[in-house]
Amino acid sequence: MFCRKSEKIPPFHVMEVLERAIELERAGKNIIHLEIGEPDFPTAPHICEAALNALKGGETKYTHSLGLPELREAVAEYYNRKFRLEINPGQVVITSGTSPALLLLFMGLLDPGDEVVMSNPYYACYPNFVEYLGGKPVFAYTHEEEGFGMEPEAVSGAMTSISKAILINSPCNPTGHVMSPETMKGIAEIAGTVPIISDEIYQGLIYKGKDHSVLEYTDNAFVLNGFSKLYAMTGWRLGYLIAPAEYMRPLQKLQQNFFICANSFVQHAGIAALRGPQEHVKEMVATYDMRRRYILKRLSDIGFGIKSEPEGAYYVLANAREFGSDSLLLGRRILEEAGVAVTPGIDFGDGAQGYIRFSYASSLENIKEGLDRIEKHLNN
Ligand SMILES: Cc1ncc(COP(=O)(O)O)c(C=O)c1O
Incomplete structure:
Protein backbone atom coordinates (compact mmCIF):
# COMPACT_ATOMS: atom_id res chain seq x y z
CA MET A 1 0.00 0.00 0.00
CA THR A 43 11.00 24.34 -30.53
CA ALA A 44 13.02 26.83 -32.62
CA PRO A 45 15.83 25.25 -34.70
CA HIS A 46 18.66 27.23 -33.07
CA ILE A 47 17.59 25.90 -29.66
CA CYS A 48 17.53 22.30 -30.91
CA GLU A 49 20.90 22.88 -32.55
CA ALA A 50 22.43 24.01 -29.26
CA ALA A 51 21.28 20.81 -27.54
CA LEU A 52 22.59 18.65 -30.39
CA ASN A 53 25.94 20.40 -30.31
CA ALA A 54 26.10 19.94 -26.54
CA LEU A 55 25.40 16.23 -26.94
CA LYS A 56 27.99 15.88 -29.68
CA GLY A 57 30.46 17.79 -27.52
CA GLY A 58 30.01 15.29 -24.69
CA GLU A 59 27.88 17.45 -22.39
CA THR A 60 26.23 14.38 -20.92
CA LYS A 61 27.41 14.55 -17.30
CA TYR A 62 26.06 16.04 -14.10
CA THR A 63 26.37 19.80 -13.86
CA HIS A 64 26.71 21.96 -10.76
CA SER A 65 23.57 21.29 -8.68
CA LEU A 66 22.40 24.88 -9.11
CA GLY A 67 22.92 24.76 -12.87
CA LEU A 68 25.47 25.78 -15.49
CA PRO A 69 26.96 29.16 -14.52
CA GLU A 70 26.34 30.47 -18.04
CA LEU A 71 22.63 29.61 -17.88
CA ARG A 72 22.26 31.11 -14.41
CA GLU A 73 23.91 34.26 -15.79
CA ALA A 74 21.58 34.24 -18.82
CA VAL A 75 18.52 33.99 -16.54
CA ALA A 76 19.70 36.86 -14.33
CA GLU A 77 20.56 38.91 -17.44
CA TYR A 78 17.10 38.25 -18.91
CA TYR A 79 15.26 39.41 -15.79
CA ASN A 80 17.59 42.35 -15.22
CA ARG A 81 17.22 43.59 -18.79
CA LYS A 82 13.50 43.06 -19.04
CA PHE A 83 12.48 44.48 -15.66
CA ARG A 84 15.46 46.72 -14.79
CA LEU A 85 16.48 44.60 -11.83
CA GLU A 86 19.77 43.70 -10.19
CA ILE A 87 19.47 39.98 -9.69
CA ASN A 88 22.69 38.14 -9.09
CA PRO A 89 23.22 34.83 -10.97
CA GLY A 90 23.93 33.40 -7.51
CA GLN A 91 20.20 33.72 -6.78
CA VAL A 92 19.20 31.34 -9.59
CA VAL A 93 18.58 27.59 -9.33
CA ILE A 94 18.14 25.72 -12.61
CA THR A 95 15.59 22.90 -12.38
CA SER A 96 14.11 20.24 -14.67
CA GLY A 97 10.97 22.33 -15.26
CA THR A 98 8.87 24.72 -13.22
CA SER A 99 7.11 21.82 -11.50
CA PRO A 100 10.32 20.57 -9.81
CA ALA A 101 11.07 24.20 -8.90
CA LEU A 102 7.69 24.39 -7.13
CA LEU A 103 8.40 21.12 -5.32
CA LEU A 104 11.89 22.24 -4.32
CA LEU A 105 10.60 25.53 -3.00
CA PHE A 106 7.67 24.11 -1.03
CA MET A 107 9.93 21.37 0.36
CA GLY A 108 12.16 24.09 1.71
CA LEU A 109 9.45 26.42 2.89
CA LEU A 110 6.70 24.42 4.55
CA ASP A 111 6.40 23.08 8.06
CA PRO A 112 3.29 21.02 8.87
CA GLY A 113 0.18 23.19 9.00
CA ASP A 114 1.76 26.21 7.29
CA GLU A 115 -0.71 28.10 5.17
CA VAL A 116 -0.18 29.22 1.60
CA VAL A 117 -2.58 31.82 0.24
CA MET A 118 -3.50 31.30 -3.42
CA SER A 119 -6.26 32.28 -5.81
CA ASN A 120 -9.25 30.07 -6.57
CA PRO A 121 -9.52 29.25 -9.51
CA TYR A 122 -5.87 28.12 -9.33
CA TYR A 123 -3.43 26.09 -11.42
CA ALA A 124 -4.65 22.58 -10.63
CA CYS A 125 -1.43 21.28 -9.09
CA TYR A 126 -0.74 24.11 -6.58
CA PRO A 127 -2.88 22.83 -3.66
CA ASN A 128 -1.55 19.32 -4.25
CA PHE A 129 2.06 20.45 -3.91
CA VAL A 130 1.21 22.30 -0.71
CA GLU A 131 -0.90 19.56 0.88
CA TYR A 132 1.51 16.81 -0.05
CA LEU A 133 4.22 18.62 1.85
CA GLY A 134 2.04 19.08 4.92
CA GLY A 135 0.91 22.64 4.25
CA LYS A 136 -2.58 24.02 3.89
CA PRO A 137 -3.84 25.97 0.87
CA VAL A 138 -6.02 28.95 1.78
CA PHE A 139 -8.03 30.51 -1.01
CA ALA A 140 -8.54 34.09 -2.09
CA TYR A 141 -11.44 33.66 -4.52
CA THR A 142 -11.38 35.54 -7.79
CA HIS A 143 -14.45 36.33 -9.86
CA GLU A 144 -15.51 36.44 -13.46
CA GLU A 145 -16.94 39.94 -12.92
CA GLU A 146 -13.44 41.26 -12.15
CA GLY A 147 -11.84 39.26 -14.95
CA PHE A 148 -10.62 36.79 -12.28
CA GLY A 149 -8.18 39.34 -10.90
CA MET A 150 -6.66 38.50 -7.47
CA GLU A 151 -7.49 41.54 -5.38
CA PRO A 152 -5.18 42.67 -2.53
CA GLU A 153 -8.26 42.82 -0.22
CA ALA A 154 -9.06 39.16 -0.90
CA VAL A 155 -5.42 38.24 -0.20
CA SER A 156 -5.51 40.23 3.01
CA GLY A 157 -8.74 38.46 4.04
CA ALA A 158 -7.14 35.05 3.50
CA MET A 159 -3.98 35.82 5.48
CA THR A 160 -3.57 34.63 9.08
CA SER A 161 -0.76 34.55 11.64
CA ILE A 162 0.43 31.25 10.12
CA SER A 163 0.52 32.34 6.49
CA LYS A 164 3.85 31.11 5.16
CA ALA A 165 3.63 32.49 1.62
CA ILE A 166 1.34 34.12 -0.92
CA LEU A 167 1.30 32.37 -4.27
CA ILE A 168 0.48 34.45 -7.33
CA ASN A 169 0.40 33.50 -11.01
CA SER A 170 0.34 36.11 -13.74
CA PRO A 171 -0.45 35.62 -16.60
CA CYS A 172 -2.76 33.11 -15.00
CA ASN A 173 -3.63 29.54 -15.80
CA PRO A 174 -6.59 28.85 -16.09
CA THR A 175 -8.07 32.36 -16.44
CA GLY A 176 -5.64 34.17 -18.75
CA HIS A 177 -5.80 37.12 -16.35
CA VAL A 178 -2.80 39.47 -16.29
CA MET A 179 -2.19 41.20 -12.96
CA SER A 180 -1.79 44.97 -13.12
CA PRO A 181 1.36 46.59 -11.67
CA GLU A 182 -0.86 48.31 -9.06
CA THR A 183 -2.26 44.98 -7.89
CA MET A 184 1.20 43.37 -7.72
CA LYS A 185 2.40 46.32 -5.72
CA GLY A 186 -0.70 46.18 -3.49
CA ILE A 187 -0.20 42.49 -2.76
CA ALA A 188 3.51 43.07 -2.05
CA GLU A 189 2.54 45.76 0.48
CA ILE A 190 -0.04 43.56 2.18
CA ALA A 191 2.40 40.62 2.29
CA GLY A 192 4.78 42.52 4.60
CA THR A 193 7.31 39.95 5.83
CA VAL A 194 5.46 37.00 4.27
CA PRO A 195 7.25 36.03 1.06
CA ILE A 196 5.46 36.05 -2.30
CA ILE A 197 5.87 33.11 -4.63
CA SER A 198 5.31 34.31 -8.17
CA ASP A 199 4.80 31.71 -10.88
CA GLU A 200 5.76 33.64 -14.00
CA ILE A 201 5.79 30.72 -16.42
CA TYR A 202 3.44 32.49 -18.87
CA GLN A 203 5.47 35.68 -18.82
CA GLY A 204 5.92 37.01 -22.35
CA LEU A 205 2.60 35.54 -23.49
CA ILE A 206 0.68 38.76 -23.13
CA TYR A 207 -1.47 40.48 -25.73
CA LYS A 208 -2.05 43.93 -24.27
CA GLY A 209 0.09 46.21 -22.15
CA LYS A 210 3.43 45.28 -20.64
CA ASP A 211 4.82 42.33 -18.74
CA HIS A 212 5.66 42.62 -15.07
CA SER A 213 7.57 40.58 -12.53
CA VAL A 214 6.87 40.66 -8.81
CA LEU A 215 10.58 41.43 -8.33
CA GLU A 216 9.88 44.99 -9.51
CA TYR A 217 7.86 45.52 -6.32
CA THR A 218 9.57 43.43 -3.63
CA ASP A 219 12.79 41.54 -2.92
CA ASN A 220 10.95 39.25 -0.52
CA ALA A 221 9.86 36.95 -3.32
CA PHE A 222 10.57 33.69 -5.05
CA VAL A 223 10.08 33.68 -8.81
CA LEU A 224 9.35 30.50 -10.73
CA ASN A 225 9.72 30.38 -14.46
CA GLY A 226 10.66 27.98 -17.22
CA PHE A 227 11.08 27.32 -20.90
CA SER A 228 7.98 25.15 -21.48
CA LYS A 229 5.57 27.86 -22.58
CA LEU A 230 7.34 30.91 -24.03
CA TYR A 231 9.93 28.84 -25.89
CA ALA A 232 7.64 25.90 -26.71
CA MET A 233 9.89 23.49 -24.81
CA THR A 234 7.46 21.45 -22.66
CA GLY A 235 9.18 18.13 -23.30
CA TRP A 236 12.67 19.40 -22.63
CA ARG A 237 11.95 19.84 -18.90
CA LEU A 238 13.77 23.02 -18.01
CA GLY A 239 12.87 25.72 -15.52
CA TYR A 240 14.32 27.88 -12.79
CA LEU A 241 13.78 29.48 -9.45
CA ILE A 242 15.02 32.92 -8.44
CA ALA A 243 15.32 33.25 -4.66
CA PRO A 244 16.54 35.78 -2.12
CA ALA A 245 20.24 35.10 -1.45
CA GLU A 246 19.75 33.84 2.11
CA TYR A 247 17.66 30.89 0.89
CA MET A 248 20.20 29.67 -1.66
CA ARG A 249 22.26 27.38 0.56
CA PRO A 250 19.23 25.40 1.87
CA LEU A 251 17.84 25.20 -1.67
CA GLN A 252 21.19 23.93 -2.91
CA LYS A 253 21.22 21.15 -0.28
CA LEU A 254 17.68 20.08 -1.26
CA GLN A 255 18.57 20.14 -4.94
CA GLN A 256 21.74 18.08 -4.36
CA ASN A 257 19.83 15.45 -2.41
CA PHE A 258 16.62 15.14 -4.34
CA PHE A 259 17.41 16.11 -7.94
CA ILE A 260 21.25 16.36 -8.22
CA CYS A 261 20.94 18.80 -11.15
CA ALA A 262 18.89 19.59 -14.26
CA ASN A 263 19.67 17.84 -17.58
CA SER A 264 23.07 18.98 -18.80
CA PHE A 265 22.61 19.26 -22.59
CA VAL A 266 19.13 20.74 -22.10
CA GLN A 267 20.69 23.56 -20.10
CA HIS A 268 22.75 24.44 -23.18
CA ALA A 269 19.49 24.70 -25.12
CA GLY A 270 18.22 27.05 -22.40
CA ILE A 271 21.19 29.38 -22.95
CA ALA A 272 20.42 29.46 -26.68
CA ALA A 273 16.74 30.18 -25.95
CA LEU A 274 17.49 33.18 -23.73
CA ARG A 275 20.46 34.61 -25.63
CA GLY A 276 19.50 33.70 -29.18
CA PRO A 277 17.13 35.44 -31.61
CA GLN A 278 13.62 36.15 -30.29
C1 LIG B 1 0.82 27.89 -13.96
C2 LIG B 1 1.73 26.77 -14.28
N1 LIG B 1 2.81 26.56 -13.53
C3 LIG B 1 3.66 25.56 -13.77
C4 LIG B 1 3.46 24.68 -14.83
C5 LIG B 1 4.42 23.56 -15.05
O1 LIG B 1 5.33 23.85 -16.05
P1 LIG B 1 6.62 22.99 -16.40
O2 LIG B 1 6.38 22.37 -17.73
O3 LIG B 1 7.74 23.98 -16.46
O4 LIG B 1 6.83 22.01 -15.30
C6 LIG B 1 2.34 24.86 -15.66
C7 LIG B 1 2.07 23.93 -16.78
O5 LIG B 1 1.02 23.91 -17.37
C8 LIG B 1 1.46 25.94 -15.38
O6 LIG B 1 0.37 26.17 -16.14
Missing part, protein backbone atom coordinates in the same frame (compact mmCIF):
# COMPACT_ATOMS: atom_id res chain seq x y z
CA PHE A 2 1.13 3.51 -0.76
CA CYS A 3 1.01 6.10 2.03
CA ARG A 4 -2.26 7.83 2.92
CA LYS A 5 -1.26 11.17 1.48
CA SER A 6 -0.52 9.66 -1.92
CA GLU A 7 -3.89 7.88 -1.85
CA LYS A 8 -5.50 11.27 -1.21
CA ILE A 9 -3.94 13.16 -4.12
CA PRO A 10 -6.58 13.92 -6.78
CA PRO A 11 -5.88 13.28 -10.46
CA PHE A 12 -4.81 16.13 -12.72
CA HIS A 13 -8.10 16.08 -14.69
CA VAL A 14 -6.64 17.66 -17.81
CA MET A 15 -4.24 14.71 -18.08
CA GLU A 16 -7.16 12.31 -17.58
CA VAL A 17 -9.07 14.10 -20.37
CA LEU A 18 -6.01 13.83 -22.62
CA GLU A 19 -5.57 10.15 -21.78
CA ARG A 20 -9.24 9.40 -22.52
CA ALA A 21 -8.98 11.40 -25.78
CA ILE A 22 -5.98 9.29 -26.81
CA GLU A 23 -7.99 6.14 -26.04
CA LEU A 24 -10.82 7.38 -28.28
CA GLU A 25 -8.33 8.23 -31.02
CA ARG A 26 -6.86 4.75 -30.83
CA ALA A 27 -10.38 3.41 -31.28
CA GLY A 28 -10.58 5.39 -34.53
CA LYS A 29 -12.39 8.57 -33.39
CA ASN A 30 -11.20 11.98 -34.52
CA ILE A 31 -10.67 14.28 -31.53
CA ILE A 32 -9.91 18.00 -31.50
CA HIS A 33 -7.65 18.97 -28.61
CA LEU A 34 -8.51 22.19 -26.84
CA GLU A 35 -7.61 20.87 -23.40
CA ILE A 36 -3.89 20.83 -23.13
CA GLY A 37 -1.71 23.78 -22.13
CA GLU A 38 1.07 22.93 -24.48
CA PRO A 39 2.32 25.12 -27.35
CA ASP A 40 1.57 23.54 -30.71
CA PHE A 41 4.73 25.10 -32.16
CA PRO A 42 7.99 23.19 -32.52
CA GLU A 279 11.72 36.63 -33.57
CA HIS A 280 10.14 33.17 -33.31
CA VAL A 281 8.70 34.16 -29.92
CA LYS A 282 7.18 37.31 -31.38
CA GLU A 283 5.60 35.29 -34.17
CA MET A 284 4.12 32.79 -31.72
CA VAL A 285 2.69 35.58 -29.58
CA ALA A 286 1.09 37.23 -32.63
CA THR A 287 -0.44 33.90 -33.66
CA TYR A 288 -1.81 33.22 -30.15
CA ASP A 289 -3.35 36.68 -30.16
CA MET A 290 -5.12 36.07 -33.45
CA ARG A 291 -6.52 32.80 -32.10
CA ARG A 292 -7.49 34.48 -28.83
CA ARG A 293 -9.64 37.04 -30.61
CA TYR A 294 -11.26 34.36 -32.72
CA ILE A 295 -12.04 31.98 -29.84
CA LEU A 296 -13.44 34.77 -27.64
CA LYS A 297 -15.90 35.84 -30.31
CA ARG A 298 -16.96 32.30 -31.19
CA LEU A 299 -17.43 31.23 -27.55
CA SER A 300 -19.63 34.26 -26.86
CA ASP A 301 -21.65 33.61 -30.01
CA ILE A 302 -22.21 29.99 -28.92
CA GLY A 303 -23.51 31.16 -25.54
CA PHE A 304 -20.56 30.80 -23.18
CA GLY A 305 -20.19 33.66 -20.69
CA ILE A 306 -17.01 35.73 -20.86
CA LYS A 307 -17.32 38.93 -18.85
CA SER A 308 -13.85 40.26 -19.49
CA GLU A 309 -11.18 39.52 -22.04
CA PRO A 310 -8.30 37.29 -20.90
CA GLU A 311 -5.10 39.09 -21.93
CA GLY A 312 -2.37 36.53 -21.31
CA ALA A 313 -1.28 32.87 -21.40
CA TYR A 314 -3.42 30.90 -23.90
CA TYR A 315 -6.55 30.06 -22.00
CA VAL A 316 -10.14 31.17 -21.77
CA LEU A 317 -12.12 30.15 -18.70
CA ALA A 318 -15.66 30.42 -20.01
CA ASN A 319 -18.86 30.28 -17.98
CA ALA A 320 -20.71 27.19 -19.20
CA ARG A 321 -23.65 27.18 -16.75
CA GLU A 322 -26.02 27.78 -19.62
CA PHE A 323 -25.18 24.22 -20.72
CA GLY A 324 -24.74 22.44 -17.38
CA SER A 325 -23.66 23.21 -13.84
CA ASP A 326 -21.33 20.22 -13.45
CA SER A 327 -18.24 20.98 -15.52
CA LEU A 328 -16.89 17.45 -15.21
CA LEU A 329 -20.05 15.96 -16.74
CA LEU A 330 -20.25 18.67 -19.38
CA GLY A 331 -16.58 18.23 -20.34
CA ARG A 332 -17.06 14.48 -20.56
CA ARG A 333 -20.13 14.94 -22.77
CA ILE A 334 -18.29 17.33 -25.08
CA LEU A 335 -15.44 14.83 -25.41
CA GLU A 336 -17.50 11.66 -25.86
CA GLU A 337 -20.30 13.07 -27.99
CA ALA A 338 -18.79 16.05 -29.83
CA GLY A 339 -15.22 14.70 -30.11
CA VAL A 340 -13.61 17.79 -28.57
CA ALA A 341 -11.31 17.56 -25.55
CA VAL A 342 -11.73 20.50 -23.13
CA THR A 343 -10.82 20.92 -19.47
CA PRO A 344 -13.57 20.96 -16.83
CA GLY A 345 -13.33 24.03 -14.60
CA ILE A 346 -13.48 21.92 -11.46
CA ASP A 347 -9.86 20.91 -12.14
CA PHE A 348 -8.98 24.45 -11.06
CA GLY A 349 -10.96 24.56 -7.82
CA ASP A 350 -14.56 25.00 -6.70
CA GLY A 351 -14.34 28.62 -7.86
CA ALA A 352 -14.31 27.32 -11.44
CA GLN A 353 -17.16 24.83 -11.15
CA GLY A 354 -19.58 25.49 -13.98
CA TYR A 355 -16.77 26.76 -16.21
CA ILE A 356 -14.84 25.13 -19.03
CA ARG A 357 -11.24 26.01 -19.85
CA PHE A 358 -10.40 26.26 -23.53
CA SER A 359 -6.78 26.31 -24.62
CA TYR A 360 -5.92 28.13 -27.84
CA ALA A 361 -2.49 26.52 -28.08
CA SER A 362 -3.87 24.80 -31.16
CA SER A 363 -4.10 25.82 -34.81
CA LEU A 364 -6.88 28.20 -35.91
CA GLU A 365 -8.18 25.44 -38.13
CA ASN A 366 -8.47 23.05 -35.16
CA ILE A 367 -10.05 25.70 -32.98
CA LYS A 368 -12.62 26.43 -35.66
CA GLU A 369 -13.46 22.76 -36.19
CA GLY A 370 -13.63 22.18 -32.41
CA LEU A 371 -15.99 25.09 -31.87
CA ASP A 372 -18.16 24.07 -34.84
CA ARG A 373 -18.54 20.63 -33.27
CA ILE A 374 -19.32 22.06 -29.82
CA GLU A 375 -21.86 24.50 -31.26
CA LYS A 376 -23.63 21.75 -33.17
CA HIS A 377 -23.64 19.46 -30.14
CA LEU A 378 -24.96 22.09 -27.72
CA ASN A 379 -27.63 23.26 -30.15
CA ASN A 380 -28.96 19.74 -30.25
